[in-house]
Amino acid sequence: MDLGIGNKTALVTGAGGGLGRAIAIALAREGVKVALADINAAALDAAAEAIRETGADVLALEWDIGDLSFVDARIGAIEARFGSVDILVNNTGGPPPTPASGQPVELWEKHFRSMVMSVIAITDRVLPGMRAKQWGRVVTSASSGVVAPIAGLAISNALRMSLVGWSKTLAREVGRDGITANVVVPGRIGTDRIRFLDEAKAKREGRTVESVSGESTASIAMGRYGEPEEYANAVVFLASANASYTTGSIMRVDGGLIASV
Numbered sequence: 001m002d003l004g005i006g007n008k009t010a011l012v013t014g015a016g017g018g019l020g021r022a023i024a025i026a027l028a029r030e031g032v033k034v035a036l037a038d039i040n041a042a043a044l045d046a047a048a049e050a051i052r053e054t055g056a057d058v059l060a061l062e063w064d065i066g067d068l069s070f071v072d073a074r075i076g077a078i079e080a081r082f083g084s085v086d087i088l089v090n091n092t093g094g095p096p097p098t099p100a101s102g103q104p105v106e107l108w109e110k111h112f113r114s115m116v117m118s119v120i121a122i123t124d125r126v127l128p129g130m131r132a133k134q135w136g137r138v139v140t141s142a143s144s145g146v147v148a149p150i151a152g153l154a155i156s157n158a159l160r161m162s163l164v165g166w167s168k169t170l171a172r173e174v175g176r177d178g179i180t181a182n183v184v185v186p187g188r189i190g191t192d193r194i195r196f197l198d199e200a201k202a203k204r205e206g207r208t209v210e211s212v213s214g215e216s217t218a219s220i221a222m223g224r225y226g227e228p229e230e231y232a233n234a235v236v237f238l239a240s241a242n243a244s245y246t247t248g249s250i251m252r253v254d255g256g257l258i259a260s261v
Contacts, residue, residue: 004241006031010087011078013065013122016043018191019141020091021050022228026236028056032087035078037063057082065092066114068121075125084129087239090119090140094193097200100154108155115159120166127174136179137239140167144187147258152201164250171248180247182238187254188216190225221256
């Protein structure tokens with residue numbers, strides 16, 4: 001199927017990690033010019049090399065997106081190399097596991113800046129270029145915690161849920177400009193982040209990692225953790241020309257994990 005995005009320009013944040021890297025590679029395979037952003041230089045270089053192997057154009061930007069002073073310069077570098085951004089994939093790292101109460105204000109502020117304000121600032125910076133073309137895709141990766149809050153992940157639940165409200169509101173504002181805004185919700189996808197969370201839960205509860213992951217697997221309708229590539233395929237669809245009438249939505253890619261409708 002031709003997804004109609006060959007030669008478009010995409011920016012993927014958090015592109016050195018499991019989900020971001022898979023998304024960037026999947027976009028590259030569709031002929032998209034991909035700009036990668038990540039704070040981890042080694043992971044960023046590895047992701048860029050994987051994309052070069054597809055034959056796609058790639059620009060790797062070492063970037064702490066929590067530092068908003070870099071937004072204009074980094075987007076400017078992308079525009080100088082590829083032109084304005086057509087597809088923005090907002091993919092941020094997750095905070096540490098915490099309860100809802102008793103957390104320092106500074107911790108909330110730090111992650112609000114890196115997980116929420118960064119997404120808003122980067123999106124605001126690329127929207128004028130999308131409006132000029134009357135075409136754009138804004139896809140924001142969240143967590144299953146926005147549908148069913150996850151115990152022990154209070155900061156993630158709260159901050160990612162705020163992005164759902166922002167994205168839904170944005171969709172109504174930019175729809176007539178040919179721009180869509182959607183949220184994708186991963187369930188238990190087999191990445192380093194999920195392994196870290198399983199290990200943290202095992203340590204908190206005095207259990208083995210195997211028992212924790214086995215319990216999680218048992219709660220998933222498909223009986224397994226997802227692959228990053230399976231998540232990336234859903235994101236790429238929402239970034240495609242074929243998803244032109246899909247906006248303001250939340251797409252679950254969870255293998256049936258979330259029990260609610």
